[in-house]
Amino acid sequence: MWKAPGFIPTLIAVGAAFGSWALLLPVIPLAALEAGHSEALAGASTGVFMAATVITQVFTPKALRTFGYNPVMLFSAMMLGVPALGHLLGTEAWSILLFSALRGIGFGALTVSESALIAELVPVRFLGKATGMLGVFVGVSQMIGLPLGLALVNSLGYATVYFLAAGVALVAAIVCVWIPRIKAPPKTRSQDQQQDDGAQQSATWKLVLVPALAITSLSMSFGAVSSFLPAAVLELDAINGAVFGGLMLSVVGGAAMIARYLAGAIADYRGQPGATMIPAQIAGFIGVSLMALVLAQQWSVWWLLLAGLLFGGAFGMVQNEALLSMFHRLPRSKVSEASAVWNVFFDAGTGIGSFLLGAVAARAAYSGAFWVGSGIVLIGLAVTVLDRIVGEKRLHRYDNTRARLHRISSSQEPDSVANKQ
Template sequence: MWKAPGFIPTLIAVFAAFGSWSLLLPVIPLAALDAGHSATLAGASTGIFMATTVATQIFTPAALRRIGYNPVMVAAAFMLGVPALGHLLGLEAWNLLLFSALRGIGFGALTVAESALIAELMPARFLGKATGMLGVFLGISQMICLPTGLFLANTVGYPVVYVAAAAVALVAAVMCLRIPRIKAQPRVNPAPQDLVGVAPAWKLVLVPALAVTSLSMSFGAVSSFLPAAVQELDPVTGAVIGGFMLSIIGGASMVLRFGSGVIADRNGLPGATMIPGQVMGFAGVLLMALVIAQGWSVWWLVLAGILFGGGFGIVQNEALLTMFFRLPRSRVSEASAVWNIAFDAGTGLGSFVLGAVAAQVAYSGAFGVGAVIVALGLLGTVADRIVGAHRITELNNTRARLRQLPLPRPRLQRRRRPSRDE
């Protein structure tokens, strides 16, 4: 796995890109709240970031085919970092929304390219571990940068966080220069006879995409409002504990995402840990809602963070591998785009919609609604497991086609026993 060309620079670029994102993810909403803005606007700062992220991700596969991974990723890293300095101009609503939107453009292109590049560079037998290792670097980045952003904001002020986020993104740009200069594989249009019995691509990726979206919506609420919610429970050490909880979520996600990839490689196909991961995520966000609603000790949130983060990490890896497994190799960039759109759209919707819920019925209500959404995603996965048991997931899958042919099965003939006279 480590010998694949460009794999290590890609991982470092992932670390830096998500580090820049994580530094500002809880800080921008918190800065908006401190400036006197409503919870709805605070959530909208993350929501518009994710909206431009998703819009960019739609067009990224085409750019990867025409321009190539290297130039797209370098330009995206610059776009992620430089607009962070725009927040130095003030905390007015236009500032929060405009520069969040510009940063989202860079983040959208970078996330699609990174995930697709792993599938381009890595042999199939190592793909589960490689995507799991991608999650490890992502998780370490979140563990370090989520609490660091909050710590810097509370000790030396918000401007330092903005500068740090820009600097870390530039590290990603430098590492992207060392990535092989390759382009995404051209899209293959199969012949009509090859499409007989093959499910449309959107059906193959819909359910894993919804699984990611359901959990990322809760993650949007957790990352945006958990620090503020913990401050209400414990005003003295709330900021520190809130940052610690975000680190716990990132660590659990990192460990179990890699473990899920190892299991997928051993089985030769993904899916074994998807439903357990969704159950864990549901239990975690539901426990968060109960702790905040009942005023229990904030240390119960440690267990909630482990459950939610671990389940989220499992679902991330299983969903990405499932999309890679179900679609042809020539469409890995589309699979990466769909996965990232599901992740980022869910995060944006969660921070915006559940932020509006929090403004009406408090943070506990927002997390409770998040738990219901995760449960709906779980039901979708169970239904897909039952209904789609015999779905053909690959073009030119001869074995699957033969199973559908109405041919009589040969009967085994019993060997005649010789008589005593023979």
């Protein structure tokens, strides 16, 4: 894995870019509030960022085919960094929203590019661990960047954070020079596809829908966890709630990071993804349900530590399983589409979950929001189980990993029979 050309520079670029993003994620809304703007505008700064991110993700696969990974990732890093300096111009509403949207464009192109590039650079037998290691770099960047940005604001001011975010993004841009200059494969039928008798083309959405729904069901609950769990903990324990709320987010993030790599290692060992998907979804359902139960029954906050470990581990496993399942099911020429779909459903789920479950919390308290979140995870689990049952009879023989393994097995079968005779 580590010997794959461009793998290490890609990880460094991703870590630096996500570090730049994490530094500003909590800082921009705080700056808006301190400037006298409403909570709605502060929330809109993140909402505009995510909207620009999702829109950009839809068009990134075409850009990767046209320009290649290297230019797109360089552009992404620059779009994350340069607009950060734009916040130095002031805290007017137009300035906050405009530069948040521009940074969202960079973030959207980056998230699709890095996942797809890993699949292009690393041999299939190491793909699980490689995507897991990608999650480790992203997770570490977030664990450092999120609290560091707020700490620097309190000690050195907003300008320091803006310059630091731009500088870290510049590191990502520089490292992109060492990324191989390759383009995403064009949408053409390969020789293997043409030789595969009886090959059937299936619509992309049919192949990615189930893993997409799986990641969305968990990311919607994550939207509630990241947005409301600290406040819910504070209501539960007014004395230690502030410290414990931050600890809970770290526990969720750390568990997700470790579990994502573990799921990838298991997938590599088995030769295909899927082994941990259903167990992880069950654990995620239990974790979110336990959060709701603790808040409803006013139990000790220490029960939330167990709930955070269960949910975080489940979220990390489902992240990697969903991405690998998309790579596994789709043709090799659609790696960038798989990455785009995964990122769109991940980010859209997080945003929709924050909005939808926030509305539930306003009417039914925080415990009600987490009960609804657990129900959403349960729906995703039911869809995955149903797909697992009917999927035993489905083979999309169209130049994907499963199809290639099927062809190899079929071609070797006559030789095995002859040897036995």
